[in-house]
Amino acid sequence: VDTSCSGHGVYQHNTCSCKCDSGWKGPDCSISTCPDNCNDNGYCLDRQCVCHTGYTGHDCGLPTCPDDCNDKGHCVDGKCVCFEGFSGDTCGIQKCLSDCKENGRCIDGQCLCDEGFSGNDCST
Structure with missing residues (x-):
């Protein structure tokens, strides 16, 4: 178990798991997240949504x-x-x-x- 939580969380000794900072997830807090998971209209890259064609906005929530x-x-x-x-x-x-x-x-x-x-x- 990565007790450093990839630098994006705090290791909880009582549960032997990471408590991830906002914007990070996964057992070792190594997976970045994006607002509203890009509303399934894009993908997350470096904590920013990259929208599929036909969508825009910081969370890909607006149709173009x-x-x-x-x-x-x-x-x-x-x-x-x-x-x-x-x-x-x-x-x-x-x-x-x-x-x-x-x-x-x-x-x-x-x-x-x-x-x-x-x-x-x-x-x-």
Whole structure:
């Protein structure tokens, strides 16, 4: 039995075992631990979580969003909440004014008006 407890605990003579310091575990306190065991979304390396793809945070407890919402929205619980004027799973679709008044199609943020309609929002 390692009575030095790997330098990360105190040897308890009455139980012949180590009482590990915070952040360490194992019979000889040689295994480092991480916050919340990285929530099973990563692995522990030198007492820090290394998150698997799709997770972030000091404990890998936060899901990431696809394409970081293209910098056009906020990531909330792994889903993009898009800023005004943008939509889609990754906030990569630019919306059109008033949805082209249902008189055209929105392509890359611009209204392509149906025949007989014109204007920025196909209202004329």
